[in-house]
Amino acid sequence: MCEQLDLFDSLVPAGVVSFDRDEPSVTRSGITLRAHVVGTYALDGTWMWAWANDSHRDSPIAARSGELRELGERTGVPELTEPMPDLNHFxxxxxxxxxxxxxxxxLLDARGGVICAVNERGRLFMVVDDPAVPRAEPRPARLTTALRNGAALLPGPALKPVQGWFARHGVEPVYGPGRVEGVLDGGDRVVVTLGDEEVTGVEVTGPGGGAPGCGTAGEQELEEARRSPDAPHRTFPRPLLAVAAREMAFSILRTRAMVQYADDHLAFDGRAPLWDEQAGExxxxGGGLTARRLGSYDAEEGWFRWAPGTEDIRDRFRHAAGLGAAEAEDLPELSGERLDLTAYGPREAVAVALARTAANVAGHTFTSLxxxxLVVTDERLSGTGTIDLDAAVTDIRGGASWLQGLVEQETRDETMRSLARSYFERLGLQVWHYGQPDFISGVTGLYEVRVYFAPDGTITHVAPGMVMGAPL
Incomplete structure (x- = not known):
């Protein structure tokens, strides 16, 4: 499967992901393929099978997860039959x-796999079983990586996964001291040397000991895959994303401070306030806050538009992103025209990231009805209150939740670390890096907030505690 996934990722490159529950299908980088959701992963370390998930189990896209449950029942594998396996013991x-x-x-003999970052709180996992994706044929670099990784992923002797790879390609293995070898259909010879629990070497040679024929074979291609020009294809521009990473969590803090002010001074009773267009309040x-329109969006129709008279706020956004006039003209996200959100994956996240970031770089408070x-400009909201580490956890997780689905893989680590680091700096917390690469800390006195990162940069956990205390 490592080999198959390697081929799949080369044919269907990483990009904006969307899926159709009823078809069922997944679209990545404008390529639509038959696919099924098998499960979702949450920040608490649990996996939920699609057949047990109220959001998916009654839709065609969860059908193949039911096959896994049936397999678990036949073979007595509880991980396949428990609705929500706990992965925290790993x-x-x-x-x-x-x-x-x-x-x-x-287990499903799939042709590919797709992971979709739903938000900061969870990830969705899909298997692709579309015949348009070919089965992986041996190629020297790909098979070498696959044999090494396949053995590394599973505990125990490396021989078993190596035997599995040979069997998948219909190769009869020949065993020698610390090695397994076999001949591929084209006559190339594959020799795998083994340690106790790892593959220590892979050699691929041609029939006469020279260069292998599979090394010069052309790369495999998709067969009649559907190209979807209208599918989500646009990513959040990197210059704007860098600004959003610095501003989003602090914007959430500002909004929370506004709510607290309204609760303390304006008799806020939990009901949504009213917008007085004429008074600008x-x-x-118990009273009003000075505000102005910022923009609006329609998630169902798929559009966002800046309100008239927001050129000054958008100019601040452009300046924060370091964009010149010519560069700014190429960004529809900051123009006064209606922005087509259907070109993006997470539509609402795009609209909220634009509006929140713009409000914050202008030094104001974002809110919505x-x-x-709306952007609240009332001068009484100049402060953010005292430092509250529990609230900081909420702010950082909230900012990550909005941005996670907008970030491309290659910039995720940089973006999410910038989000945490910038928030700490804005609050006046010391930023400590003693936990790198696993986490960074915002420190005040004897206490800290740790932000934990996965290897791909995703924020996986945020928690307060004592400075340099036990893992949180």
């Missing part, structure tokens, strides 16, 4: 979820 529960997807691919039972965004 050293890295999140990585265990990734490995579980590989196993699901193998957001009215609470339904699908209408």
């Amino acid at each position: 050293p890295d529960p999140r990585l265990a979820a990734d490995h579980l997807l590989l196993m699901c691919m193998g 957001l009215r609470f039972p 339904g699908n209408h965004f």
Whole structure:
């Protein structure tokens, strides 16, 4: 499956992901393929099978997860029959979820796998079983990586996964001291040397001992895959993303401070305030806050538009992103025209990230009334209150939740670390890096907030505690 997934990722490159529950299918980088959800992973370290998930189990996209449950019932494998297996007994529960997807691919003989970051709180796992994706044929680099990784992923002797690879390619293995070898269909010879629990070497040679024929074979291609020009294809521009990473969590803090002010001084009773367009005020039972329109969006129709008169706020956004006039003209996200959100994967996240970031770089507070965004400019909201580490956890997780689905893999680590680091700096907390690469800390006195990262940069956990105390 490592070999198959390697081929799949080369044919269907990483990009914006969307899925159709009824078809069922997944679209990545404009390529649509038949696919099924097998499970989801949450920050608490649990995996939920699609057949047990209220959001998926009654839709066609969860059908193949039911096959896994049936297999578990026949073979007595509780991990396949428990609705929500707990992965916390693994050293890295999140990585265990990734490995579980590989196993699901193998059990269902799938052609590929897709992981979709739903938000900061969870990830969705899909297997691709579309015949448009070919079965992986041996190629020297790919098979070498696959044999090494396949043995490393499973505990115990490396011989078993090596035998599995030979069997998948219909190769009769020949055994020698610390080695297994066999001949591929084209006459190339594969020799695998083994340690106790690892593959120590892989050699591929041609029939006469020279260069292997599979090394010069052309790369495999998709067969009649559907290209979907109207599928989500646009990613959040990197210059704007860098600004959003610095601003989002602090914007959430500002909004929370506004709510607290309204509760303390304006008799806020939990009901949504009223917008007085003529007075330019957001009215609470005990008074109002000066505000102005910022923008609006329609998630169902798929559009976002800045409100008239917000050129000054958008200019601040452009300046924060270091964009010149010519560069800014190429970004529809900051123009006054209606922005087509259907070009993006997470539509609402795009609209909220744009509006929140713009409000914060302008030095104001973001709030919303339904699908209408407002920027609160009232000077009484200049402070953010005292440092509250529990609230900091909420702010950072909230900011990550909005941004996680907008970040491309290659910039995720940089972006999410910037989100945490910038928030700490804005609060005046010392940023400590003693836990790198696993976490960074915001420190005040004897206490800290730790932000933990997965190897791909995803924020997996945020928690307060004593400085340099036990793992949180």
